[in-house]
Amino acid sequence: MVRLTVNGKTVEVPEGSTVLQAVRAAGVELPTLCHHDALTPYGACRLCMVAIEKPRRALVASCAYPVEEGMVVRTDDPEAVAARRLVLELLLSRCPQSDFIRELAAKEGVTQTRFGPPPPERAEELCVLCGLCVRVCREVIGAAAIGFIGRGMERKVGTPFDIQAEACVGCGACAEVCPTGAIKIEDRGDERILHTWNTVIKLRACAECGRFFAPEPLDFVQESFPELRELWELCPECRRKRTASQWLEVIRGA
Ligand code: SF4
Numbered sequence: 001m002v003r004l005t006v007n008g009k010t011v012e013v014p015e016g017s018t019v020l021q022a023v024r025a026a027g028v029e030l031p032t033l034c035h036h037d038a039l040t041p042y043g044a045c046r047l048c049m050v051a052i053e054k055p056r057r058a059l060v061a062s063c064a065y066p067v068e069e070g071m072v073v074r075t076d077d078p079e080a081v082a083a084r085r086l087v088l089e090l091l092l093s094r095c096p097q098s099d100f101i102r103e104l105a106a107k108e109g110v111t112q113t114r115f116g117p118p119p120p121e122r123a124e125e126l127c128v129l130c131g132l133c134v135r136v137c138r139e140v141i142g143a144a145a146i147g148f149i150g151r152g153m154e155r156k157v158g159t160p161f162d163i164q165a166e167a168c169v170g171c172g173a174c175a176e177v178c179p180t181g182a183i184k185i186e187d188r189g190d191e192r193i194l195h196t197w198n199t200v201i202k203l204r205a206c207a208e209c210g211r212f213f214a215p216e217p218l219d220f221v222q223e224s225f226p227e228l229r230e231l232w233e234l235c236p237e238c239r240r241k242r243t244a245s246q247w248l249e250v251i252r253g254a
């Protein structure tokens, strides 16, 4: 274990932990955006900045910085607070339409930005380039169907050449993890339309009720794990119903 202090409170966290984990262990609230517990540290948004006072003075992104024995961390350091507020102003300037960003900023007392609104062609922008969708697709799903494209103001997330992503399995994990709701996915008939990725995936029907629900590219899971066959044959609702009736039978037979 490593012992350190966060805002004067002593905490112990396992060796290899990040400063963010220590901050959370101390029960101190700190905003994050590009961090997700299921993904490797990224350190891109700089919203989780804190000040390290010992062993050497530094402002660091806590989600990507390792703890050290005897470290002294302050989340309320004026420079760290100013750094976080600056990031929030930049985010507000990029995505003023995002409720999520506005609420995140307001929590830190930021309701205005010095950097002005986005240009008219980007007025509805919701993507803050946190990279969560790109990383969940690569690290958790193993598909790597989307990635960052372009530089500077032109930087965005998309599929290769902005066309149908052959690697996309239509799982929807990208939309699930996106904090701002920037990714639009719609199930229409036997198709899942991933509007944001210009991609359409065929869906399989539930064996019981006939509702289309399972992306066809995920059929390989059924072949690889035959014991999970029911999971892929029945939609979540029919699975729930079947489980409930199985339990009822067990209870009646007891
Ligand atoms: S689409 Fe969402 S998850 Fe992906 S980078 Fe943009 S804000 Fe982050």
Ligand code: FES
Pocket (backbone or CB within 6 Å): 031, 032, 033, 034, 035, 042, 043, 044, 045, 046, 047, 048, 049, 061, 062, 063, 064
């Ligand atoms: S949450 Fe730490 S840099 Fe984004």
